[in-house]
Amino acid sequence: MKILNVDQIRALDQYTIQHEPIAPINLMERAALAFVDWFADHFSTSTAIKIFCGLGNNGGDGLAIARLLLEREYRIEVFVVRYAPRESDDFMHNHRRLKLVTENIRYVELTHDIPAIRHNEVVIDAILGSGLSRPADGIVKSTVEAINRAPATVVSVDIASGLYTDQPNSPTDVIIEPDYTVSFQLPKLAFLLPKNGRYVGNWQLVDIQLHKRYIDTSPTPYYFTQPKDARLLLQKRDRFSNKGSFGHALLLAGSYGKIGAAVLSAKACLRSGVGLLTVQVPQCGYEILQTSVPEAMCRPDEHQRVLTGASEVEGPEPVDYSTVGIGPGIGKAPETLTMLRSLLPTLKKPIVVDADALNLLSENRDLLAKLPINSILTPHPKEFERLTKKWENDYQKLDILREFAKKYKVIVVLKGAYSAVTTPDGDIHFNSTGNPGLSTGGTGDVLTGILTALLAQGYDPIEAAVLGVFAHGLAGDRAAEQRGPIGMVATDILDSLRWD
Ligand SMILES: NC(=O)C1=CN([C@@H]2O[C@H](COP(=O)(O)OP(=O)(O)OC[C@H]3O[C@@H](n4cnc5c(N)ncnc54)[C@H](OP(=O)(O)O)[C@@H]3O)[C@@H](O)[C@H]2O)[C@@H](O)CC1
Ligand SMILES: Nc1ncnc2c1ncn2[C@@H]1O[C@H](COP(=O)(O)OP(=O)(O)O)[C@@H](O)[C@H]1O
Ligand SMILES: [K+]
Numbered sequence: 001m002k003i004l005n006v007d008q009i010r011a012l013d014q015y016t017i018q019h020e021p022i023a024p025i026n027l028m029e030r031a032a033l034a035f036v037d038w039f040a041d042h043f044s045t046s047t048a049i050k051i052f053c054g055l056g057n058n059g060g061d062g063l064a065i066a067r068l069l070l071e072r073e074y075r076i077e078v079f080v081v082r083y084a085p086r087e088s089d090d091f092m093h094n095h096r097r098l099k100l101v102t103e104n105i106r107y108v109e110l111t112h113d114i115p116a117i118r119h120n121e122v123v124i125d126a127i128l129g130s131g132l133s134r135p136a137d138g139i140v141k142s143t144v145e146a147i148n149r150a151p152a153t154v155v156s157v158d159i160a161s162g163l164y165t166d167q168p169n170s171p172t173d174v175i176i177e178p179d180y181t182v183s184f185q186l187p188k189l190a191f192l193l194p195k196n197g198r199y200v201g202n203w204q205l206v207d208i209q210l211h212k213r214y215i216d217t218s219p220t221p222y223y224f225t226q227p228k229d230a231r232l233l234l235q236k237r238d239r240f241s242n243k244g245s246f247g248h249a250l251l252l253a254g255s256y257g258k259i260g261a262a263v264l265s266a267k268a269c270l271r272s273g274v275g276l277l278t279v280q281v282p283q284c285g286y287e288i289l290q291t292s293v294p295e296a297m298c299r300p301d302e303h304q305r306v307l308t309g310a311s312e313v314e315g316p317e318p319v320d321y322s323t324v325g326i327g328p329g330i331g332k333a334p335e336t337l338t339m340l341r342s343l344l345p346t347l348k349k350p351i352v353v354d355a356d357a358l359n360l361l362s363e364n365r366d367l368l369a370k371l372p373i374n375s376i377l378t379p380h381p382k383e384f385e386r387l388t389k390k391w392e393n394d395y396q397k398l399d400i401l402r403e404f405a406k407k408y409k410v411i412v413v414l415k416g417a418y419s420a421v422t423t424p425d426g427d428i429h430f431n432s433t434g435n436p437g438l439s440t441g442g443t444g445d446v447l448t449g450i451l452t453a454l455l456a457q458g459y460d461p462i463e464a465a466v467l468g469v470f471a472h473g474l475a476g477d478r479a480a481e482q483r484g485p486i487g488m489v490a491t492d493i494l495d496s497l498r499w500d
Contacts, residue, residue: 002218005165028064050121059126083139119151125161128161156181158184223428225470233463250280250318252307254281262285266293282303354378354448362386378448413451418434419469432473433476434477435473
């Protein structure tokens, strides 16, 4: 699914009006109806509702929503925040229509016009939408502050008033902090960025049938991976396949005290369809790995506690494996750095690089240029900051991500809520699956195993990253259903992985 910018959203609106065709006021009615259908599924008619409307089209939506809720016998009070003399045409139209059915419309011009809001009420925030062009001030600011102070449940229409759709807010901006955002048709970039969490709440999309042709032909670097996008990437297994058909992966993982990382990665790799797996662990991990992951072959490193790359056991050279996954639990011993230094230039195919392998790269940046093209790097934000630099805001972070992926011709999976899969072309695919239950040790090791398995099977590296990150989050969502987000652990994700 594409994520469009605010100018494209406006143009999409106009395109739909011209080419469907549909009168602007009817498109607004459709949006209001979609909102009200959602609202009716979440709140009963006994709910006391205060709707705050601005003077643009977001306010117009609010007025139409007010009328439709009245038709459904909700108890509503409407407040128009009169911050300017100008009103949009569709606002005026809906204002007239609402006045025909209720006299209960009040106007907020001064702070003493702002009503008291009680805890069992629901506030619908339709003050400012995607047309925000400057920070909220004056009576808008005072109203937003009053709503934020109130103990009520807040539902924002399209986007929280005061939040920019696709540019950074300043830390001093006053913005609605909703419980829910019900937005129209396409996700907004602002919803996916960590710093905006409290200005978005639980966000939902409602379909208002904006014109598909415009969406399909609009260029954008931003995507939001949906189940159907992921399903399209999944390769079917041939009836006459054998284990040789699905690659032989090499995992370099674990160090003394962190053999669990190697075990989790290995299990995830096997649960993601790899044909054969060899794991190289320090000698101290040999028995652990052979016992807990009998499906994997184990090549003990000649070092007792850390990886050096050398082994007394004969085996293929790393370059001869279908792919290599390196990093989970490896630590940063000098011997391990030496291994990385000699290994990287020998590899020809994309690999997966995670955890301390990334930290070693940050401390030895010359090695970045040695990464095979289209390798997948999976940093969490701290690891990514070490690889690059501190960012001032989430938008700058996206620019840094893109620059890095382009410069080193790698795919970067910046992990977290809505993990951002960034391609060497500068596209960013935000993941839609996963939950805070994944914020627990070992879940990243599972992801490394999954991605290594997909590369070994011959998946295109970008597709492997998008699909693997999606499947990992989905397994996390299944685990959270079973165990709850607090009780779940990385092993539960392994048990929940499914590829159908
Ligand atoms: N395609 C879709 O998705 C559809 C979208 N629809 C709806 O339309 C909404 C967008 O409507 P919109 O463009 O009229 O913008 P909105 O934010 O209501 O108001 C802009 C006005 O506010 C002003 N203004 C700006 N900042 C301000 C501030 N801080 N304090 C005070 N004023 C401020 C600004 O002033 P200006 O910049 O012109 O000086 C302008 O006059 C969208 O969010 C959705 O709800 C649906 O109805 C149908 C389908
Ligand atoms: N709040 C969250 N929502 C969705 N996914 C999350 C969230 N927190 C963490 N994750 C996911 O969990 C994994 C954590 O990886 P990482 O930080 O490397 O953990 P570890 O190194 O302990 O295994 C990543 O895939 C990340 O996207
Ligand atoms: K709003």
